[in-house]
Amino acid sequence: MDRLYDCKVIGNYLYAVGASPTGSLGTYEFVFFKLDPANLSNYVKKTFDLNWFNDDFPTSLSTDGSNIYVSGFYRMTVSSGSALKLDLDLNVITTNVYPESNIAFAIGVNTKTKNIWIVSDTYLIIADPNLSTKKGVLLPQPAPSWFYSSLIFDMDGYGYISYGNRIFKYDENLNLIKTISLPDVISKLIFISDYIYATSGFKLYVLNRQLELITEISLNGYNFRGASFDNSHLYLAGWMDTGSGDVDWLVYRVDPLVSRLHLVVRGTDDGIYYRWMTSSWSQWVKLPGLTTDTAALAENRDKLFILVRGNDNGLWLSSIRIPTGEFLGWQNLPGTTPSRPAISINTKNSKLYIVVRGMDNGIYFRELNSSNWVKIPGSTIDAPSAVVLNDKLHIVVRGSDGASIYHGQFDLLSNKWLDWTKLTGSTPCAPSITTNGTHLFLAVRGYYNRIYVKVWSGSWEPWEMIPTGTTQSPPAIAWYNGKLYIFVRGDDNGIYYCWKTETGQWSAWKKLDGITPSTPAFVPPP
Structure with a gap:
């Protein structure tokens, strides 16, 4: 069964990325979907094996409007972070492996420079649009024992990276500008209208671009990894423990602060x-x-x-x-x-x-x-x-x-x-x-x-x-x-x-x- 990890609307289509079993080998390869939002049964599916006989797993998806960029990793005796560039018809244009990292957790296109940023478990990497490394810096250590990582940009090209319970702000040249810590592990970052939204534990935190806390909203659930903004409302998807050993999925609708x-x-x-x-x-x-x-x-x-x-x-x-x-x-x-x-x-x-x-x-x-x-x-x-x-x-x-x-x-x-x-x-x-x-x-x-x-x-x-x-x-x-x-x-x-x-x-x-x-x-x- 295919496992989907991220999706994004690009133009008139919904694109999704995940991992698909290769069959008798018991390993996984990248799988890509191009779906019609009006009829989700109408879709194109393609697979790609970055490293035969080994597991390939994606982690996130981004776009510059003309191409799709996917981060992930392949697993042998050790893991290595990887990235792929595809066209909008799901044809793989180029790939690259980043041996200095074990897992590439997040990928994004800088809104100002159009360079590709890749966040791994240890490094922050800038690559050109063809995924060739231009520069890299070691992320502040020590790394948390387990964490999610999320990457967003503001309109001036500053990047915001969640890493455990911390958020780092970098300029376009990878100079660290500021760091802030939240009480719990951060699941997701979202940038809306000059504000940064961070899901962490049972709360949604709202910060300005200087990483100053504006307000916080209590949530009944946690692990809110899913987030989408429709230009009016912010939707968050997570889950809660029912107390009987089961979990229920939750979807919140939040009216975001507006940058006026x-x-x-x-x-x-x-x-x-x-x-x-x-x-x-x-x-x-x-x-x-x-x-x-x-x-x-x-x-x-x-x-x-x-x-x-x-x-x-x-x-x-x-x-x-x-x-x-x-x-x-x-x-x-x-x-x-x-x-x-x-x-x-x-x-x-x-x-x-x-x-x-x-x-x-x-x-x-x-x-x-x-x-x-x-x-x-x-x-x-x-x-x-x-x-x-x-x-x-x-x-x-x-x-x-x-x-x-x-x-x-x-x-x-x-x-x-x-x-x-x-x-x-x-x-x-x-x-x-x-x-x-x-x-x-x-x-x-x-x-x-x-x-x-x-x-x-x-x-x-x-x-x-x-x-x-x-x-x-x-x-x-x-x-x-x-x-x-x-x-x-x-x-x-x-x-x-x-x-x-x-x-x-x-x-x-x-x-x-x-x-x-x-x-x-x-x-x-x-």
């Missing part, structure tokens, strides 16, 4: 309006309160923080519970400002930092839970923009000459100011800065109201002009789901946005319903 791009604008009535986007935009919701300027936004775990300048130049902070949409009211913070404020989160410790232009044109910042404002050297005649990256608070401002652009850093670990750097170019408006966790992105309004973007990865790259579009207000910039987004107020007070595609091209501008007299404010998950 949050948008807040000032209305023509000075009201504050909010909506969000996943695969489509929600309706506008009018929030309590008024503002005379653009809001500042930050998301921290399950809350969206909204900071505005009031009619009295005071600072007012509110928040929304993202899962429920509950508005939690306004809080008046110490201090005043003649311009819109800035707010940013340090994802390493979830601290929120507020940066403002003072009534004396000085530049001040404070941690939300601190009562003390810190004055930074220098001055500005406009609103600052700020973001935290690698424990440094990065601040960009328009200079007192009304045109120059300055970038400065405050080291949050040593509490030291690291001075200003004057950038090339000029702007008649406040600049806007964001990060994707590794780089800074700066947007300004330039000559003839065109929009320019600049990238920092330790030093600043040349300016890039967005090919189309103009604005008479400061542009807003943020990184969301692997893309760089720009929002602007149009000459007609309309709300427009575009993004930079994976090929490096800028999309056409899209217009949202509604109008605003100020720059839109938007923020993605941290």
Whole structure:
């Protein structure tokens, strides 16, 4: 009887991989199925023996959309990890054996580099699309005595590997970024909309991409190795002990957390309006309160923080519970400002930092839970923009000459100011800065109201002009789901946005319903 170990929908077909007995030899070979989901009795079956007279077992299946990749192992006196590449008609294109490993537990196609990652019992291997080894690193030891292994990628090409009760985050060059341990062995990892879901023991854990725990959900069963997402719900398959020596199979349906791009604008009535986007935009919701300027936004775990300048130049902070949409009211913070404020989160410790232009044109910042404002050297005649990256608070401002652009850093670990750097170019408006966790992105309004973007990865790259579009207000910039987004107020007070595609091209501008007299404010998950 055939044993099936993994399956995946590719195009219009369901593909499954397993092991099939070879007959009188009592050994197994790879078996592949291509099934019609509308009629599962309509299928194509093919077998492949990687190593005759020995057992061949698959473990997982992945795809780049054009090919199928299968991990597994063959067993002689010792086992060796193996991988196969097939076309969509189940013809084997190439195979490879990795003698440095005993079992290849998981295989995946990196979403950014398109390289093939193979997770074994001891090594993490990068191979090219033809399965030739490019690089390998030893997984952190000691290896657990028994474990499952699962491999997923986010949209920026970071890989997340479960190994016993631990999750490892690697960059595309196999540098280990972070490790987290859960209480029990992890059965499965799933990546949905900027969040990582891990089944472990009797619980489903939800983490962000920094491997910070967001929430956990108790499950009645365990060993939830089966998981599928239909763009609306997450389905988990596992089993539970009935207490009488039998087991019952369980299927859970979970409503996943949603990675949202949050948008807040000032209305023509000075009201504050909010909506969000996943695969489509929600309706506008009018929030309590008024503002005379653009809001500042930050998301921290399950809350969206909204900071505005009031009619009295005071600072007012509110928040929304993202899962429920509950508005939690306004809080008046110490201090005043003649311009819109800035707010940013340090994802390493979830601290929120507020940066403002003072009534004396000085530049001040404070941690939300601190009562003390810190004055930074220098001055500005406009609103600052700020973001935290690698424990440094990065601040960009328009200079007192009304045109120059300055970038400065405050080291949050040593509490030291690291001075200003004057950038090339000029702007008649406040600049806007964001990060994707590794780089800074700066947007300004330039000559003839065109929009320019600049990238920092330790030093600043040349300016890039967005090919189309103009604005008479400061542009807003943020990184969301692997893309760089720009929002602007149009000459007609309309709300427009575009993004930079994976090929490096800028999309056409899209217009949202509604109008605003100020720059839109938007923020993605941290």
